[in-house]
Amino acid sequence: MVMPMNEQDEQKKYDAKKYRTPDGAPADIVMFTLTKKERKTVTKTLPLRELRVMLIRRRSWPFAGKWALPGGFSRDDESLYETALRELKEETGVVGRHLEYLSVYSDPGRDPRGWIISHAFFALVEEEVLEKRQAADDAEEVGLFTIEEALDELDLGFDHRDIIADAYRRIQEKMLKTTIARKFLPQEFTLSELYQVIKAVVPDFEEPNFIRKITSTRSRKGILEEVRDENGVPISSNQYSQRPAQLYRFLDNVPRLSIYS
Amino acid sequence: MVMPMNEQDEQKKYDAKKYRTPDGAPADIVMFTLTKKERKTVTKTLPLRELRVMLIRRRSWPFAGKWALPGGFSRDDESLYETALRELKEETGVVGRHLEYLSVYSDPGRDPRGWIISHAFFALVEEEVLEKRQAADDAEEVGLFTIEEALDELDLGFDHRDIIADAYRRIQEKMLKTTIARKFLPQEFTLSELYQVIKAVVPDFEEPNFIRKITSTRSRKGILEEVRDENGVPISSNQYSQRPAQLYRFLDNVPRLSIYS
């Protein structure tokens, strides 16, 4: 492309700057999953659900031997979101159910390789994908840890503990303020399942009258609807219980919350 | 620092990589302010408040002559937050009332100068600071625009229109979900002032019974308290009205919102 002369001059002046530039811009991904564990009971029961995060044991410098988030460097022909999507696919083989930018981590010295500004994303991935990944890969050691393990017990590389803590806060917030729970659930689900998903991500969420409240018109705020067949008869499922439970599905409506109303 | 031999080797191997690295990581700042405009009325009135954003007219390539966000490149001895804080101080002389990370902008080609990944912040600054800045500076042309002007009427440089749109969405969300309104208000304020601030940032916030609701114990959610003197007598102010209005102050409590309760 031909440029007017003075623009070229200005550009040359700019290019001559001697400031140091970053040595890389990676995207690191906090991959969350909800694991389901069958419970041994007499009758049918809801599985236990636990929020877990996928980590990879580093094989090379820096932080060799330590657990860290999966990630990789961005290229100049892609946005950081595309970098994250590419890494997610490379790591899991799927695009996942959700991928969202979290924040930037740029403290000087955070990466011994140089001036490396990292961009953290978080993703939601189906349990099966990560389990398959865990079993199949012999090149890398992959672990699925609970949040408590990741934050309190493991010695993580880089500032990845901070990143996971931030991601955990963010997903807890989104769980309560948006309908992101749908990303952890099948299209149609029972209210107990929904409640359980919420509790798995936000343990101190307590709503003893959950079903009562969610089915009363106002609190529901138009986020859910009962599933009905073509004749308008409500459909229920007894997959997890003896007594069949009404199935619900999310609507596209995301309510606007406010502390002032 | 002496390193074990194999770590040095690994480091050398890493350094030999030939990937392109970014040409810079600037922080761009969306500086918001609430302007107050006196109204000509017979009696005392609340001033009109308007949310505005500060822009600078670029003097050099690229986008010379266009309006753009203030900002500057990060250095390798500071975090991006520190970069933003430094730029904010350089631009306004103050640290402002709020500075918060917004997001990253990394689309390839967004900056003709090269591979430049920009980090947007938004700041809240007192009106007087920006007005003084606007008057004093002869090196740069500074403008204070309403959101509508910035988004719909101006031809902005870079992807700064997107950034401002994102910042506007974010501040609207924070206005409703957090007590960030306090950053726009004096320590003690009347409920009309609070309502007005909210409306200035979120024009479609409608709460005809605002005072009623905010003073009923549950809705208040412990975010506000009445100002009282040492004898417990409520204090009111008639700065903006004939009839004195009760003063309130924010508590430190930030309620947790949820669509499920």
Next chain:
DNA sequence: CGAATAGTGTCTATCAGACAATATGAG
């Protein structure tokens, strides 16, 4: 008294929150 804002009275349908009670269907 008029202007402009602050705040209360009143009414009704709905909701929250608590807890007990009943329903369902497999084993």
Next chain:
DNA sequence: CTCATATTGTCTGATAGACACTATTCG
């Protein structure tokens, strides 16, 4: 019949939402 989950009954006090009404002070 029991278990584990699903769902309804019932009650009280609080709230939302609407709208009219009164209060305060200055000029």
